[in-house]
Amino acid sequence: MKHTQFAHTLLAASIALALPSLARAQEAEKVKNEKQDYVEQIVVTGTASGQSVRKVDASYASSILGEDDIKKLAPKSTADLFKAIPGVWAESSGGVAGANVFVRGFPGGGDAPFLTVQLQGIPVYTPPTLSFLENSSMFRIDETIDFMDALRGGPSSVVSNGQPGLTTNFMLKEGGESTEGRVKYTTSDYNLQRVDALVSGALAEDLYFMIGGYVQQSPGIRDAGFDSEKGHQITINITKVLDNGKINLFTRNTDDHGAWYLPTPLVAGVDNSYTQLGTLNRQASIQYGPEGESEAFDFGEGRGWDGSISGGSINLDLDGDWAFVDRFAYTSGNADTLGLVPNGDAVALSTVADNGQSAIGAVTGNTYDGDTLVQQIGRWVVRKQIESFTNDLALTKKGDNFSATVGLFTSSFSANDWWSIGNHSYHVIAPGGENLTGIACNDNEDSCGWNYDINSTGDGNTRALYAAFEYQLSDTLSADIGVRQENHEIEYTVDEGLDGVINKAVQYDENDTAITLGANWQLQEDMGIFARYSEGSKMPYFDDFRDNFGAYENGEDLIKEVTQFELGYKLAKSNYYLYATGFYNEVKGDTFTRVPGGPTEVLTNQAYGVELDAAYYNDTGFSVTLNATIQNPEITDSATNEGNEAQRQPGWQLRLTPSYEFEMVNYVLNLYGTLSAVDDRYADNENTVVLEGYEKLDIGLIIQHDNGMQFEFAMQNVTDEDALTEGDPRNPTSPNGRFILPRSATFSVSYDF
Template sequence: MKTLFSKGLVASAISLALAGTATAQDSQNDTEQKQAEKPEVIVVSGTPGGAGIRKIDASFAVTNIDAADIDKISPKSTADLLKAIPGVWIESSGGESGANVWVRGFPGGGDAPFLTIALEGSPVYPPSTLSFLENTQIFRIDETIQMVEGLRGGPNPIVSNGQPGLTTNFRLKQGSETTEAMAKYSISDYGLNRLDMVMSGELADDLFYMVGGYVKSSEGIREAGFNSEEGNQFTINLTKKFDKGELNVYTRQTDDHGSWYLPTPLNIDGIDASYTQIGPLNRQASISYGPDNGTTEMFDFGDGRGWDGHISGGSLKLELPNDWRLIDRFNLTKGEANTYGLVPAGGATTVGAVADNGTSATGTVTGTEYGADTPVQQIGRWVVLKDIQSFTNDLAISKRFDLFDVSFGLYTANTKADDWWSIGNEAYYVLQPGGEMLSGIACNDDPAVSCGFNYDISSVGDAQTTAYYTTGSWYATDDLTIDAGLRRENHEVNYTVDEGLDGTIDKPVTYDEDKTSWTLGANYALNDFSGVFLRANRGYKMPYFDDFRDNYGAYTNDNNPLIK
């Protein structure tokens, strides 16, 4: 019986093993079938002119986030979405605009110096960061986005604007022969009302369209007492297909702004994380600027930070004779990226410590008398007006041979930024949500008496970038591909600054520099669905306007005569 039982166990074990093998094989077959049924992911980031390559064949790290993933993540802002990209850390506590973005392996103390936002393969604004402006501020996510690609390093220093860090390329939805439409209404517990709509289809034979956008309004995550976040956006994307090519044009018109959230003195009773200084009693305020603070002007600080402008462009793809291919991508960005904020300066104090009479001060709006123990704080009324414009063009031609392919490209960019600042302008305000400014305090009442610092400037900057690049790939075996790229870039900057708004140019700059970048990579396919790669590169972050203003001496010393 024991022998028979043992045999029975062995037979059962063999049977289970065979069943397990069959199940595993079926599971593997099912997995392979599902993978084969998935649409093949094509990435255009990091390729000459955005030519496109299968993701499995790419010898660089790229993250794809499609429309379904964006819905699941439900980002509060464009910067907030980038948290889904490995190696990227985001601080977006200041609101929808003005995020700090850190990319692993790159230095940075704030803003987003190693981030480029691209739309359909073209950078929306070539400088990654200027004072009071980073790329996410001028780009809003809505239902017109099909996918975003996040490329870290890799061939980034060679193509497009030569960003050595992170390039996030947003791709728009395109129309098809099927007419589709969608509308979405969103609400929140902080008073958000937002309507998104998108529609796509075919206008005529081989002519497709996509239109969409949003309109929104809310009081803001921190209650402001009025609708401090308002905006709208409209996008149209047209695609015409030819026998041997394709033409695509788009425009994205945006007017969207929201409160600039700033530090909170949490050691004061009644002040918590939902506190914001801006409110109906102080959103309108006057500042004095220029020589001897001789000019006074009123601004609406409720406008916060935002973008009022457009991003327009397109691409042309052509199949040329002898198997050559041409791709040209172009983009024009123009608009205002202004900042208005009530910026705290120093910690809290009391009316008694700063009032002229030592006992009380009076609200300038309501006429309320505030006693000596009322908490107050110096608040700076900052105004930064920033008009920006850029035009980029990326032209590439390429050809595939039996064992290798080669491409040649020309990237050009013309960038402008006209700034007018008046920052500082400090005065004492009641330390409560929307607290009003006080009278009975000398520096509040007399423009000639300063509560703190004032910094007024007017600046004009123009930059031109011209880069020639070439890339090539060698298909050494069916599984091994080796690629390389080289870029030679010329960067010119002309910049002037009038500090103090006295009509005197303080920091004239003429900069002209050339740099060479390179990349080398190899990709080995383990199977149809996975592979390994190696990559080495060297690139440069070229200086723009603020780099010269903030580090003027570093560009004028005897060892580095870059200002001519």
């Protein structure tokens, strides 16, 4: 009911505000897909001053994805969009939330430890990753997004929250003098039903608004037999233009979740459309705690975000030579995870049935014979409540040939967790395969596997003073230096076992210093070379202490030290550009824990490689974009895996997107396709399981009419490739794997006014 009410309210507001402009819309000029002059592309992420710069002038690697780029990618989740960023390997096969994102050979076993997502230039949540939560899970893409910046390495270890890996910054659309808007309906071959709406305009002189959002539901691209994906979102953005700057305020409220897609048994009858979740097993009771308390859960909740991100910014020019920027955000909500997680191999029912022959379906009462394949499924429940307040201010002094900035970043954040993971029970291997009776451990006479239950609460504070200085040595040569001094505090307690006893308590207070040095040689206005050296760190958060509590008690600071070198070439003409960046990374002190509560491996990783980011278009309507990464990620220090390749990171990958735009009567048509190719990867640091490389083809067609109507068709994974993104991260020797998403097609119709 609340979805329907939301849709009615949003549509009614859009239509009411649209009426005064319908006449103007009918007189609008013919729709044209005008190309941007690539020389004038700007980036807004990475500068200590918070001011935008031309991409071709920047002394670091950054990518820009505009509204049209996002539309052609047709991402199924936020992390799906990251595949278009050079140097990034994103595994978005787990559904609308809970992606795994790897950056330039940086180590990781899951989630996204070296990714920060920003909205309007401020992190949505300061910790980049907690167990069962990475930043992209709290963010949904819709029509309110104007563009996204993606900063890799470079000065990122000094600015914002000091993320040394990847920072993606989403910028919202703003209103203007005229009232404009969009209403859009989307459906798909998997019965997606979605309505987006957006309207913007002026509230008063120099005061502008934008409001937009969506409501959607579907059974999921992997059909669960019920609406396993549901959600809505609404965003309000208010902008006040001043004589000497701008004030911005925004709020974004989201309630959106989807099924958690997990590795599946690699046996006959299981393909890339398979999901364990279904009508026969979505509701189940689990036991937890020392007394074996029982509680029923709906695992159809999956993974998602029910919360809000609100904030704003103040940008002021003070007497021409001074600039002041303050950005702030408050985030609060629940990021829960419920799912059916495989544990071990598929086996014949006869090997585990009490009578050695058959077992009974717990829901249907059907009898399954001994040849039926079954597998242990863990019914995992993670309740996670988070909150944060973040502020980032900077004061900049500009001279004739220099720029000096001093800034203060502060963030207070918390996470309260309740977990019961494990809860294994044998299920039939079939979509929505049901639980069975007549198996001892299923019927609580034995144990089907391990359990790990916790109740934890954590609070953290980060305070960082940073400074940057840039000097123009000549008309073509400039150099810069940045320094960050950070204090990081964590208060954290854990009750393992849900017995009311606190067996892990953390009081942590450490300081760290980051530095970046850069030089930029602008050979011409549209061509240059840059070099950069950076030292940064990834500070420990709550889960780092839980998984490495012994090391913490022994006095280790648990800080992951990151060193990076970059050498880049930049060329931007009016109709093409080429950015090539060579990089070298070293990460010391990385810790990898295969299963929460299990043993931890300490690693040092190194990686070197080249990123390519290029685009071209001509007057005939043809255009093409290319991004590619070639890298060699290696474990250089490990008790058992030294010399091996870092897990789950391809040696090379590329994405090639040609498109052709042409006119037909009163229509402008854009036909495009994307070819993705990925190298082999190892599923584990031991390098025992190979995930084979693959190629994937996506296609699409956009049709625009001069009356504001637009039609979009997109098909992803046209050949229905069934490649794997991961094996079984909890037990690499088990023949389980998670497929890339199957072939799907979406169709949208929208009206711009």
